[in-house]
Amino acid sequence: MPRDRAGSFEPLLIPKHERRFTGFDDKIVAMYARGMRIREIQGFLAEQYGTEVSPEFISSVTEAVMGEVTAWQSRPLEPM
Numbered sequence: 001m002p003r004d005r006a007g008s009f010e011p012l013l014i015p016k017h018e019r020r021f022t023g024f025d026d027k028i029v030a031m032y033a034r035g036m037r038i039r040e041i042q043g044f045l046a047e048q049y050g051t052e053v054s055p056e057f058i059s060s061v062t063e064a065v066m067g068e069v070t071a072w073q074s075r076p077l078e079p080m
Contacts, residue, residue: 028061038062 010016031041038058045053 025061025064028058029065032058032062 028041028045031044032038036044038055041058042053042055045051
C-alpha cells in the first residue's frame with residue numbers, strides 16, 4: 001500500500017482500514033448461491049479478474065451471510 005508522510009493518500013478502490021471490497025463480496029456470494037464450489041469460484045476470479053484469493057477468504061465471505069440466509073429461510077410465510 002502506498003504511504004506518504006503527510007498521511008494524505010486516499011485509496012480509490014478500497015477505503016482506508018477496510019479489508020473487503022463490498023461489490024466483490026456480492027459477486028462471490030452470487031456465484032456461491034448459484035451452486036459454484038469454492039475452488040470453482042477461486043478459478044473464475046483468477047481467470048476473469050486476474051486476482052488470487054484463498055479458499056479461506058471465499059469461505060469467510062460466504063459464512064458472513066449465512067446467518068442472514070438462515071433467518072430468511074426460517075421466516076414465517078405470508079398467507080396466500
